Amino acid sequence: MTTTPAFRFRPWVRAAVLGLGLLAAGCGHTTSATTGAPRPTDERSRARAYLEENQPQKALGILKELHAKTPEDLDVARTLTEAQVKAGRTDAWIEELQGRIATSERAVDQYMLGLALFSRAKDAGAPAVTAFERAITLSPDTAEYHHRLGVARLESEQYAAAVEPLRRAAALAPERTAWRLPLAKALHRTGDSAGAVEALGVVVRGRPTPADVATARALMEQVSDPFGGIPKAAEAKLEEGLRYLNDLDAPQHAILAFEEVLHDYPDLAVLHSLLGLAYQRLDDAGRAVDEFKQAIESAPRDGKNHLYLGELYASRQRPDAARASFEKAVALHPLLDAAWFRLGDLHLERRDLVAAREAFTVAVSLSPDSIPARGKLALVYQLEADYPAAERELRYVVEKDPENVEFSLRLGLLFTEQSMKSSRPQVRKSAAEEAERWLSKVLEAQPENAVASRALQSLKGQ
Numbered sequence: 001m002t003t004t005p006a007f008r009f010r011p012w013v014r015a016a017v018l019g020l021g022l023l024a025a026g027c028g029h030t031t032s033a034t035t036g037a038p039r040p041t042d043e044r045s046r047a048r049a050y051l052e053e054n055q056p057q058k059a060l061g062i063l064k065e066l067h068a069k070t071p072e073d074l075d076v077a078r079t080l081t082e083a084q085v086k087a088g089r090t091d092a093w094i095e096e097l098q099g100r101i102a103t104s105e106r107a108v109d110q111y112m113l114g115l116a117l118f119s120r121a122k123d124a125g126a127p128a129v130t131a132f133e134r135a136i137t138l139s140p141d142t143a144e145y146h147h148r149l150g151v152a153r154l155e156s157e158q159y160a161a162a163v164e165p166l167r168r169a170a171a172l173a174p175e176r177t178a179w180r181l182p183l184a185k186a187l188h189r190t191g192d193s194a195g196a197v198e199a200l201g202v203v204v205r206g207r208p209t210p211a212d213v214a215t216a217r218a219l220m221e222q223v224s225d226p227f228g229g230i231p232k233a234a235e236a237k238l239e240e241g242l243r244y245l246n247d248l249d250a251p252q253h254a255i256l257a258f259e260e261v262l263h264d265y266p267d268l269a270v271l272h273s274l275l276g277l278a279y280q281r282l283d284d285a286g287r288a289v290d291e292f293k294q295a296i297e298s299a300p301r302d303g304k305n306h307l308y309l310g311e312l313y314a315s316r317q318r319p320d321a322a323r324a325s326f327e328k329a330v331a332l333h334p335l336l337d338a339a340w341f342r343l344g345d346l347h348l349e350r351r352d353l354v355a356a357r358e359a360f361t362v363a364v365s366l367s368p369d370s371i372p373a374r375g376k377l378a379l380v381y382q383l384e385a386d387y388p389a390a391e392r393e394l395r396y397v398v399e400k401d402p403e404n405v406e407f408s409l410r411l412g413l414l415f416t417e418q419s420m421k422s423s424r425p426q427v428r429k430s431a432a433e434e435a436e437r438w439l440s441k442v443l444e445a446q447p448e449n450a451v452a453s454r455a456l457q458s459l460k461g462q
Helices: 015-027 043-052 056-069 074-086 090-103 107-118 126-138 143-155 159-172 177-189 193-205 210-223 232-247 251-264 269-281 285-298 303-315 319-332 337-349 353-366 371-383 387-400 405-421 425-445 450-460
Strands: none
Touching: 043 056, 043 074, 056 074, 074 090, 074 107, 090 107, 107 126, 107 143, 126 143, 143 159, 143 177, 159 177, 177 193, 177 210, 193 210, 193 319, 193 353, 232 251, 232 269, 251 269, 269 285, 269 303, 285 303, 303 319, 303 337, 319 337, 337 353, 337 371, 353 371, 371 387, 371 405, 387 405, 405 425, 405 450, 425 450
């Protein structure tokens, strides 16, 4: 896995992306893609499928019946409101809900009213906030209501006021790790960068979706921007040094450019980081360590500097020091997939499978198409005898790349091991058949593959 950073000196303009990400995370809708697949048979899934296909009118009939049967089901209530909005019935739905509330007020009706109001730009602020606040008054321990109130305040730029309900939502529903995304944004906007990073750490450990990861990365770039304090007068010379380091592979010239900037601005941490990388390119480990440590001293909250130092320690066969640096790196910057991968490797070397599994799981969540991370996670599962989980990771790669002989071989060896170790005849038989299929595929591509040949012979000799 390549971990050399590719610095780019440019503005980190992510406001639009971040807003969209938080809106998606805040809505909490779960939809079912149905194109080319059989229509779901249960009513809830059918309604979601209709919404996915932009047929809200068909979804409405189903959802109204479901809501009548289970009026306190917030998932149904939320999806019903979404269908009303998509069907162009927002005004009528708000009027209906207000009538219900006037007759007999219920928290779920205030909740749906808040969602409907939030969908309209003119009412997304105070009117929606008031409805969510009323829902909380009627049902103070419902996490969803606190979450919605926090998101509504957040989107209205009431950052300080958003923190408390978002914290409360997270405490009431700790399993909803994606809810830490709006909390992280609110904390960052109120000056609590450490709290924001801690919240993002919970997100990445909770098997986030790709959309959640994209939002978390955008937030983390705002929290930790290494180029944020670069003076305008230093930009040209810094660009020159970056070009020498990244594009021209001329670290000596890069060092001269960076040192010229550092002469005028000695406390710029990013300059020390870049100098460390340049010295590392020249295999001057001593100078590189000094520069990375100086960068850490100048910017103690920047996890990337700990990543660079950890990489250097790892390359010098200092695993304990490397592990400590990588652990610090992910604590300060949870979106560093390279640090998670290296941590997983170090834990695996120590046979700490639980820690290795956690680290590789995060690395895969952050970079789902990373073949090395998938492969290492599969190995950990195999060592834990969790064969279905190992198979899942290996199949992910071969389904995307059917010609990947290495992972086809690993699938064959996995099924071979499962066949050898299982005490159940049916499991042994089916695993052996799968093993033979994958090993034969490898031998078709590589007839001289000795590993595949021996595994196939061992199967036939059972």
